[in-house]
Amino acid sequence: MKKIVIGADKSGFNLKEQCKTFLEAYGAEVLDVSLDAQGGNLPYYEVAAKAAEAILTTEFKRGILICGSGAGMCIVANKFEGIYAVACESVYTARMCGLVNNANVLTLGERVLGAEMACEMLKTWLETEFTQDFAVERRNLVCSLVEGVREMERENFSGGNK
Numbered sequence: 240m241k242k243i244v245i246g247a248d249k250s251g252f253n254l255k256e257q258c259k260t261f262l263e264a265y266g267a268e269v270l271d272v273s274l275d276a277q278g279g280n281l282p283y284y285e286v287a288a289k290a291a292e293a294i295l296t297t298e299f300k301r302g303i304l305i306c307g308s309g310a311g312m313c314i315v316a317n318k319f320e321g322i323y324a325v326a327c328e329s330v331y332t333a334r335m336c337g338l339v340n341n342a343n344v345l346t347l348g349e350r351v352l353g354a355e356m357a358c359e360m361l362k363t364w365l366e367t368e369f370t371q372d373f374a375v376e377r378r379n380l381v382c383s384l385v386e387g388v389r390e391m392e393r394e395n396f397s398g399g400n401k
Contacts, residue, residue, distance in 0.1 A: 241265075241365055244293045244302040246272040246286040247349075248312075251305030254349035254357055258303060261358040265365070270299050287315035291322045294343060302344040303361065309348035316344050320396040328352065333360040337367035341385050 243262055247255030255273060262269050272289040275281055281289070283306045290302045302324075304312035309326035316324035324344035325336035328351055336342040345364050347357050369385075370378040 241267040241301065242270070242299045243267050243365075244270045244272060244290045244297075244299045245304075246290045246302070246312075247305040248273075248283040248286055248307075249280040250283075250307035251312075251347070251349040252280065254347065254352065254354060255303075255305045257354040258305065258347070258357055258361060261354075261361060262303075265362065267365075268299075270297075283311040284315045287312045288319075290344070291316050291319035295319060295321055300343060301365075304344060304346045305349055305357075306346070307348055307350045309346040309351065313344075313346040316346065320392055327360055327364075330356075330360050330363050333364040334367050337364050337369065338371060339381055341369040 245255060245259055245262065252273065259269055259271060270293060272293060273281065273286055287304055290304055293299050294302050304316060306312045313324045313326040316322050322344055323340060323342045324346055325332070325340060325342045326346045327333045327336060333345060336345065345361070370381050373381065
């Protein structure tokens with residue numbers, strides 16, 4: 240079973256609810272980090288931080304973040320070492336960010352996407368494995384490129400590049 244963290248600010252809340260319903264029907268266990276303790280909406284940067292922290296510290300290893308454009312959530316999520324978020328606007332991008340980039344967070348924009356397209360993107364992303372069906376040479380190349388990005392990340396987060 241897929242375990243997925245989902246979160247949205249006020250601008251993405253309606254699409255988040257539709258995506259959450261889709262994910263639950265798909266069979267995923269969903270952790271929603273959208274609201275504060277009193278049930279109020281949180282700003283995008285708090286939602287993205289809560290989702291990133293949940294991915295890094297729990298058994299939930301993938302996340303979906305939704306705001307107006309997807310960009311703000313993407314920027315904040317990528318501030319956390321080990322989070323690889325991509326703002327997606329198409330099924331192709333959703334597939335490629337899983338297949339080639341091994342992204343663990345998909346960000347979407349409610350003001351950009353309809354629910355049907357968003358759910359199709361989620362399904363594609365969830366069903367795409369990193370380097371699936373690649374020839375050995377291409378798999379090795381893509382894995383080395385992703386490892387190069389991770390090495391850069393380790394250096395930047397450890398203060399190696401100032």
